[in-house]
Amino acid sequence: MHWAIKAGIGVLVSAGSFTAIVSQPTHASAATYRRTAATKVASKQYYTKSNTGKTYTFSGSLKKTKMHANHALKSYHNSTWTRTKQAYVYKGNRKVRYYYVKSAKNGATGWVASSYLKAGKDYQAKTAKKTTASAYDKVASHTGKIYQISGTNNYVKLKAKTSLNANLVYTRTKTRVIYKRGRAYTYNYVTAGSTHGWAVSGDIVSESSIGKTKVTSKANGLTSYATSGNVLSPYRSQDFSTVNSSGYTMGKITYTYDSDYSTTNSFQTAVHTLPLTKSTNDAYSKYHFQTAVYLPIDYPGFSRKSILGNPQSAAFSKDDHYLYVMYNDNQQASDENQTGWVIRYDWTKLNQLLNASGSSLSMIRRATNRYYRGTTTALDRQVLACMKVGPQFKAGHVQSLALNPKTNQLWFIKAYKNSTTATVQRLSMSTLKPNAIVNFTLKSTVHMGSVLSFDNSGNAYFWTQTKSAWPTAPVNSVKFYKGTLGVNRVHFSLVKQGLSQAPGQVLQSMSYNSNNGRLYLVSDESIFSVPANKLGKLSTADVSRSNFSGKREFEGLVWQHTSNTGYLLTNKGPELMKVVAN
Structure with missing residues (x-):
């Protein structure tokens, strides 16, 4: 008799007989341990990051327990095991605690050494x-x-x-x-x-x-605030579009003085008109301007004569009792460092004087000139009593004074283009100097516009002219920005629709007419307006466009809050011209 072994099959050969014995594969012999009986424990979740650990099944008696590996823990990363029982296994001199666990991944169960587990849910x-x-x-x-x-x-x-x-x-x-x-x-x-x-x-x-502020300093009645990060909401240029506003863009204007400015030695008395020369065919575009009052030029206490010849922006108080006009010296090297100040005019009393017998449109200009020379009359003193001249301060170019009707606060932009940080200031209505300053960054590639306006709900607006074209925004197209501006928060969003062309070459002003709900975009001799509640969904018919003649600098368009009355602030020489319907 002899043995032949082949492919795991033992064959016994004997004379005249054949016997085959088949042997099945088996696991290697498991080690034998002593363990405690399993006891219930409070249900608890665990996870593991082990790449070597395993779960086991127990067999045999407590004194002779065999452990058989059934799951590799590395296959159960990013999942949760829940324990329900525990037992201790004695391995030589070591006492190892095992938990009986069940996997939330696929229901797998087994005993695992507690050291491989960390408390907590996973995935x-x-x-x-x-x-x-x-x-x-x-x-x-x-x-x-x-x-x-x-x-x-x-x-x-x-x-x-x-x-x-x-x-x-x-x-x-x-x-x-x-x-x-x-x-x-x-x-x-x-x-x-x-x-x-x-x-x-x-x-x-x-x-x-976004754009929440923190106080950075307090000194001399001025509280400074700053934001962190960008305050401009993200946008994609491909999502931007423009509505057609062509045909009314004015070229650069060569400014000239009124025809009688020199012949009257600046003390003008005649009513002048800036006529409408071209407009769209809608009710909001048909108007012209007529002189309402000539503003002052001279005032004592400043560094030079004719210091008031450069008003830049204006705003009415909420009740229209006062008119605030902002000036700058325009002698400093950069816009943001220009010296500025505000004159508060008692508009109600001035109009009473202007409507009195024997009054003249040059009444304010003459009174301030005589005050400069020290030769005032009784009427001059009445006029001067209607003016409060504020202190000088670093104000910037100041072409953005605007009232927020919701908060009844005056704001203006001090710095907007020389760095990525914009600076806006809140003006005290009593002291006529800033009492709050807010610094913020819109975005590294977007500078703050130079104009500002608020609607009745307190939303802030500014507009810019495109200098570097996008595929969706040609050069000189208009972009609108809308948001929140105050000491607690600054946040703006680009309105995803603008205008294909700006009113003119020089961006001068922006204003909101609370009586018709329209925003006005002012350039020299050209003014566009759009309904604020349709921003982002404008049609060409919504864009009212008006052109004028006169070669005057259009510094700002200011609307009263209690009536549908507007005034154009213009220079050479400085005056307020009333909006008159055609």
Whole structure:
């Protein structure tokens, strides 16, 4: 008899007989240990990051327990194990605690050494909750991903779909808590166009929190505030468009004085008209301007004569009792360092004097000139009593004085183009000097416009002329910006629709008429207006366009709040001209 072994089969050969013995593969012999009986423990969740550990089954008696590996822990990363029992296994001189666990991933069970586990849920979640739709931006310093989530609350899977885009505004509609390695993370369901998915809360920031300010200093009655990060909402240039506003853009104007400015030695008395020369065929575009009053030129206490010859902007008080006119010296090297001041005119009393018998349109100009020379009359003193001249301060170019009707505060832009940091200041109506200053950055490639306006709801606006063309915005097209401006917060968004052409070559002013709800864009001899409530969805018919003649510098258009009355602030020489319907 002899043995032949082949392919794991033992064959016994004997004379005249054949016997085959088949041997099945088996696990290697398991070591034998002593253990305690299993006891129940409070249910608790764990996760593991081990690449070497295993779970086991027990067999045999307590005194002679064999352990058989059944799952590799490395296959259960990003999932949760829940314990229900424990037992101690004695391995030589060591007493090792084992937990009986069940996987939320696929229901796998086994005993695992507690040292391989860390307390906490991993890739489990709570049910998503709906939220009020709100706007969010990508946090600038974070890369950020948008994920797709699948699975159940017991075992979720996350797959990165795309990166967050710094040029998109996302709308959040749901939140969901997902646990990773024992920590709870909030994910937000966001959409932006065709993009949708879940973003970690730390990678996006609510637009309602953008631009919040902090106090940086307090001195001499002036409180300084500053924001951190950009205060301009993200946008993509390809999402921008323009509505046709062609045919009314005026070229650069060579300014001239009124015809009688020299012959009257500046003490003009005649009513002058700036006629309408061309306009669109709508009710909002058909008007012209007529002299309402000639403004002063001289005033004592300043560095030179004719110091008041350069008014730049104006605003009425909320009750229209006072008119605030802002001036600058225009002798400093840069716009933001120009010296400025404000004169508050008692508009109600001045009009009473102007309407009195024997009055003249040059009444203010003559009174201030005689005050400069020290030869005032009784009427002059009445006129001068209607004026409060504020102190001088570093004011910038000051072509942006505007009242926020909601807060009843006056604001102007001090610095807007020489650096990425914009500076706006709040003007005290009593002291006529700034009592608050706010510094902020719109975006590294976007400077603050030089003009400012507010609607009745307190929304702030400015507009700019495009200097570097986009595929969607030609040179000299108009961009509108809308937002919030105050000591607590500064935040602006680019309106995704502008105008194909600006009114003229020199951007001068912006104003809001609370009686018709329109925003007015002022350039020299050309004024456009649009309904504020249709920004972003304008049609060409919504854009009223008016051209004028006279070669005067159009410094600003200012509207009263209690009536549909407007005035043009102009130079050479300085005067207020009333808006008169054609």
